[in-house]
Amino acid sequence: MSGSVWLPPGARPDSLPAVPRQRTAPSWAEPDPVDELADRLEDFIAAAVHPDEIAALLESDGMSDDRIRQTYGVKNSFALAEELYARVDRRPPEPENPVPDPWRTSLLGCLVRGVVFALPGLAYVLGAPLLAGPGNDLGLPAGTVPLLAGALTGWTWNQGLSHRAYSWLGLGDRTAARRCLLVGAPVGAVLGALSALAVTGTADPGALAFAAGQSVYLGAATVLLVMGRERHLLYALLPMAVAAALTPVLPVPPPVRYPLLLGSLATVAVLALREVAPALKDQGWTAGLTALWPFGSYGGQEHRRGGTGPWLAASLPYALFGLGSGVLVLYAAIGDVLAGGTTSAVAAPAAVALTLSMGPAEWLLHRFRSGSLTGLRSTATARAFRRATALMVARCLTGYLAVLLALAVTAAALWPRSPELTGPRLTGLLLLGVVVWTGLLLQSFGAIIGAATVCCAAALAQTLLLLTHTHGTAPLVYGVAAAVQTALACLLLGRATAHR
Template sequence: MSGGLWMPAGARSDTLPTIPRQRTPSWAEPDPVDELAARLDDFVAAAVHPDEIAALLESDGLSDDQIRERYGVKNSFALAEVLYDRVPRRYPEPRDPAPDPWRTSLLGCLLRGVVFALPGFGYVLGAPLLAGPRGDFGLPAGTVPLLAAALFGWTWNQGLSHRAYTWLGLADKPAARRTLLLGAPTGALLGTLTALACAGTATPAAVLFAAGQSCYLAAATALLVLSRERALLAALIPLTAGALLALVHPIPETARIVLLAGSLLAVAALALRELVGGTPPARASAPAPTVSTTPGNVALAASLPYALFGLGSGALVVYAALGDVLAGAEPSAMAAPAAVALTLSMGPAEWLLYRFRSGSLAGLRSAGTPRAFRRGTVHRLAGCLAAYLTALAALATATAALWPHTPTLDGVRLAGLLLLGVVIWTGLLLQSFGAVAGAALVCVLAALAQTLALLTHTGAPHTVGVAVYGAAAVAQSALVGVLIGRATTHR
């Protein structure tokens, strides 16, 4: 405690200056800075850095001209410095626990990771539909439209998700549903057209499979944004069971098609019911919304960086999945261990990201100085990233051991996968802070570098991957380091 009950009023045990401050005579006008300090006492006393006080002053609408006229300093930052120096630091414990929007359950995150991974069994059932002669890059012809449609779907649906989540953040769930109801079918149609444009020598069955993939991505995006993971999981159970049976015993092609079509129809029906039938009827007694629900409130351009991040990160994952095939392995090896491990790791990644953000909020309340807060945040970041990479390595090792026809997970492959894990996790962290533009730029440039290396036949795919992922990991880690060191970032 700063001062005990036995001390005279106003005395402080360790904060008195060497030279006592000159007291204002009773007949003089009160100091406006003292009045402001008294009014903002609790907030200023708990501030970790003057920038927090400056942000509060600006949010109150104080302009620099007003600050110069009223308080005699040049701007909000100078006034924040004065207030920070004038009010002693203290961090009173709140009566009730402070709200923590980043607290989440591990089970829920793991469930989402499983839901992300289960659609991969669709490729096991659809493998005969994708068979065909190898093309220019050593890929079966049927995989080209599939990958093109997947990249488009990841790009479109990442931007669509951001737009829908923005409406949800504005407490306008009907607007989020309308956004998904319009955007999801449009994305499915454009993804199908992308597959047709890239069909080349692929069979009609392969193009139809790619179209089905586009429809699934659109419907699943709507369900995930609206937190319907359990319904999506239930719809994927028959497909998963059929794929597991196909791994140990051949099943007829008709059964494969029925399982694929049935799961797709089930997911699409669930999404349609949620988007059309899930909107509650308007009630006259409902309170008026705090924001206008016109589409102009959510700028389309704001979703573009998120879409580009989906494109760049998706392309990097595709290159990781195709590394062995591009190096001459059998096409059956292209899904493991990298892509499967990365997909399964999204559950632990999400939970650790939430854990880091939650811990940072706690650090704001407990750290006494900006340096202490910065040091604690860096340690917390290193711990969460290390935990994620450990989980990713374990999943990759298990996948490589269980997946048939998979090359050995040697040091180069594992290093590339872990560096890619750093890129993905730090990119998601930057996205959670709204600083997705830097992550999108890094990922897109890295994907372009790998594409250029492939087109010019520069180096072995895995060696190129280690170099590209390493450079991207360093760049994004630097962006994260700059961002998380500021206390105002975590408010």
């Protein structure tokens, strides 16, 4: 019969077993808590460049390792971050408006700073008679010994002082920065003069006076540069620089050249004193010692909250980096003298090229920082970001070396009695340029210990070579230092967390 149901013999409809209910899903089919977490944090995970960013978010949300092991079955936050990173495709967010670039800077401003760095070198042209004298064992005039000692002391001290003052500025306390410079700059000038005095030997007293003036200038210029007064420094040096530039064509007599030197020095010192003078109105030298030294209360606005200032030990690696790089630059200048058949204390076109290149070097550092931000937004994986960072390092470094090469060739062509720019010397200069620029790059990211270690090791090796009269192996030292420091820069800066 249509619509009937067959039943076994003797069976009644009410005796049939009930239709079984649908079974629940087994426990292994329950939603994965890691997937649920990935869904909840999908936007953040998709925008992350490295699992460490996700781990930082998990830790900031208060997820302990014990909770992670119980809930998600993985060892810790880093293991969970790697699992989340693997489950979500990369999808960098597109900004609605153009993202502001905090590292965009003016090329003209950087070039002005480069000129300001180089102009003091022209003072050696006017002061050359004070530095003359019989050559020492290395063939250098006796007057250059106190000059070099004072310069190295000043560079070391003022590099550390600059970092400490910039640290106060970074904390928003401009008054504490002024106090730090108010005490630190005179202390550096005294130390530089004492270093020159300790190695004066048979040098003319005029050389000691010149070295002392150089120490005063380094301290005063540090004040102006840290406080952003490059143009003031430029204007103060212009009369002396013009006279020095005209010396090869129209010799300047001593009654004119020495007042020009003293006038420029006095102008720079007065400008620096005016810059830090506001700090004298508030506790003066006592507060300056507090800002320079780590002990005592934090100055300025934070003083009322009972905080402490930046620790002094943090500035030590910067001072050592100044010492190491300063020694390498001075050896580049000495190499010009030793190779050129001249005992002139100012025959240093390599040092001039390096100093002038600091302006373009600074601009390229900003370009790298800007490019790294673009890489963070445009790359989808950690490997892609590392590749983009390495390419950016290569591009900026190549640009810097091109500028340094052009400056070196120009300086060698224009410099009086300049030694011939041979292949080995040019190679050594370019390798030294790699060391200097990558060191500045690491310094700008706070990786100063590696840069200071490499530069100081290279400076020590160069010193040993100079003492043993082994000058031809300098490019080898520069090459090793350049390779180590470039690899260090690519390794450290290839991590996304280094750019945050």
